[in-house]
Amino acid sequence: VQDNLEGALTEADIEPLNMPEMDRDELVEGESFKFTLLCQVKPDIELKGLDALTVNRELVEVGDTEINAEIEGLREQNAELEPVEDRGSETGDIVTFDFVGTLDGEEEPFDGGSGTEHPLELGSGQFIEGFEDQLIGVKEGDERVVDVTFPEDYQAEHLAAKLAHFACTVKSVRCKALADVDDEFAVDLGHDDLSALRASVYDRLFEAATKEKDGDVREQLLKGLMEANEIEIPAALIEMAQKQLQNQMGMHLAMNGMPRDQIAQAMESETEGVLERAKEMAHRDLLLDAAAVEGDISVSDDELEERIGEIAVDMNQPKAKVRASLQENDRIHSVRGEMLHEKTLRWLEEQASSVSGDSTSASAEGNPTADDASDSNVEVADEES
Structure with a gap:
């Protein structure tokens, strides 16, 4: 049976989500027999609502108020x-x-x-x-x-x-x-002068705000798809998503120093919430997989290698070592899947209608460069300790 199992699944083009259950005829010595495999598979999804996707793209704004608040935080951190x-x-x-x-x-x-x-x-x-x-x-x-x-x-x-x-x-x-906000303060933080510090703060805040707005847009896309495509989600997918969320939660609590017995209690109290998030995660993944097919989207081996290289840089590890670790822990498929969903979300953004401004635009106040930063310096009275 085992020798024929993989071949039977391949021939039928079936990718099981769980370990197949076998139903077979009674065995009679010297006679052939027939067996049936029962397993859960991904449902065939005909996506609806792609032509009706609409997103609200909010303008990214970073002005003096945000820059001044960030610099005040730097004063606190370096006090x-x-x-x-x-x-x-x-x-x-x-x-x-x-x-x-x-x-x-x-x-x-x-x-x-x-x-x-x-x-x-x-x-x-x-x-x-x-x-x-x-x-x-x-x-x-x-x-x-x-x-x-x-x-x-x-x-x-x-x-x-x-x-x-x-x-x-x-x-x-x-x-x-607290230090005075002046050129000396900026130099202590590794910048040429106060204008350069403000420009650096602006760039960082603008990048973070843009990522946040991009995340909002993608949430709108996924919500729209989920509302237009209510599907029956295989129990095996929900179970896999639930285990993934539980593992993430357990690791997070352990890294924050929570004792093992308290981790178990905390996770048990969150069982219902984790289950609901797992259902939502499985629903989203199925729809993104279907959208990838609709958009003829794939991840090439070269793109995968580039991502592994990026992971290696982030981990400060040799690329070959990172690749071997991913293969050993069966994570290569997961990395490719994450990349596929990222590309699919970008494709969905291109298909969606926008009802607001360009999310990549700067604010009216613009980037405080070295030429104009002096007009918007933080003014802080000297403080006595």
Whole structure:
């Protein structure tokens, strides 16, 4: 049977989505027998609504407001920290402290509730609501007990809705000393002058905004196709998409330091939501595959090799090593599939009618080049630390 299975599938031009189930006649020694294979396959889809696709292409605008906000963020990121000695801590200060947490009515610290030399920017919202407010006014060497109640939906269920007491010892209080926005600041960040910095910020913001608008357009295209083509999705495709989403979710939670038992609980609580997203993913993939056939779109071996080269550059690995890894993990087919869907989405964009402006246009304010950047510099008053 196994010897004839692959040949039978090839002859019938069938690409099974799951392991075929076999139904066969009763075996009689010396006699031939007939067997039937049952498997799930992709449905034949005759796409509807291609000629009615419409997208709203919003204008990409990057002006002084966005550039100034980004530069202000750079000031924050590159601020020097200076000790605070003549006052208590305020919102925006960085308080470094040791802490030991106990649950109300218990004497022993609970797991994960203690830390040393922990820096915390007051007002950043990094800790449980109410924690940071109780550290306002502290000075180096102070000891303070912070009382907070964990949220009812806290991810660690054994702490949810419980009152806790944190004994804190302040090691230091520091404030941010922000640089003036001038040529010297720009040079420190690797630019020739402030005008060059502003031009660089503009380019980065414009590229990010363009990608976001492109993503919006593609979401509109996919939504339009899905609404026009309601199809029965094979259970095997939904199951594969569900496993992919679960693996991604598990890896993300693990990389963020969540314990294994909590990861299992978190994933179980998201089962229904993951299933719905899996159905949507499988639906989209089927429609994009059908659109690729409609548009006679394919990915050549040369294009695939170019993409593998790009992946190798991003990973800072030799191309041959990346290719071998993709082949070993059966990912070559996935990479080609992703490329096919990207090309298909671009083709769909070309087919769609636009009801707004060109998404690649700059704003009326334009790129602040070296010639005009001085007219739109960030004005920030000197701040005392």
